[in-house]
Amino acid sequence: MAQIPTIYFICGAGLGSSLACQMEAEEVLASHKVRAKLEHESVSSVAGLKTDVIVSAESFRPQIEKYEIDPSVTIVYLHNIVDKNEITEKLVPAIAGREV
Numbered sequence: 772m773a774q775i776p777t778i779y780f781i782c783g784a785g786l787g788s789s790l791a792c793q794m795e796a797e798e799v800l801a802s803h804k805v806r807a808k809l810e811h812e813s814v815s816s817v818a819g820l821k822t823d824v825i826v827s828a829e830s831f832r833p834q835i836e837k838y839e840i841d842p843s844v845t846i847v848y849l850h851n852i853v854d855k856n857e858i859t860e861k862l863v864p865a866i867a868g869r870e871v
Contacts, residue, residue, distance in 0.1 A: 776869035777808045778862075779820050781827040781835065782852075785813030792826060792852035799858045805866055820844075823869050826862060828852050 780796065782789035789811035800807055812820065814831050818838040826847045827835060835846065845865045849857050 775806050775808050776823040776866055777810065777821070778824040778826060778866065779817075779822045780809070780811040781814050781817060781825055781831060782811070783814055783831070785811055785816065788828065788852055789813075792828075792849070792858075795853045795855055796826065796858050796862055799855050799862065800866070803859070803863050805863060807866055807869075824862070824865055826852075 778796070780789040780793040782792075793809050793811045797809055807824075810822075814827070814834050817825065817835055817840065822844060824845045824847060825835070825840070826849065829848045829850050832848050840846065847861045847865050849861065851857055
């Protein structure tokens with residue numbers, strides 16, 4: 772059975788913008804027939820995440836870069852977290868080939 776990659780969407784509290792981004796990404800990934808497990812969490816949880824991809828707004832980059840994150844984790848920063856075009860351009864290539 773194929774292992775489905777995990778994507779965590781990150782924002783300040785893990786409840787608002789990360790969920791909004793997750794919902795937009797869910798539609799984008801479905802339209803590209805990409806399967807992934809989607810979760811959302813707060814920026815303070817980043818260090819302990821077991822994931823394949825992290826998606827967050829550019830505004831959280833300084834906070835996320837303070838953590839030592841496994842180099843195998845792909846981090847995608849978005850300027851507009853609900854822009855399906857930006858999500859498509861950045862997330863779809865990041866997740867491609869991760870399903871094994």
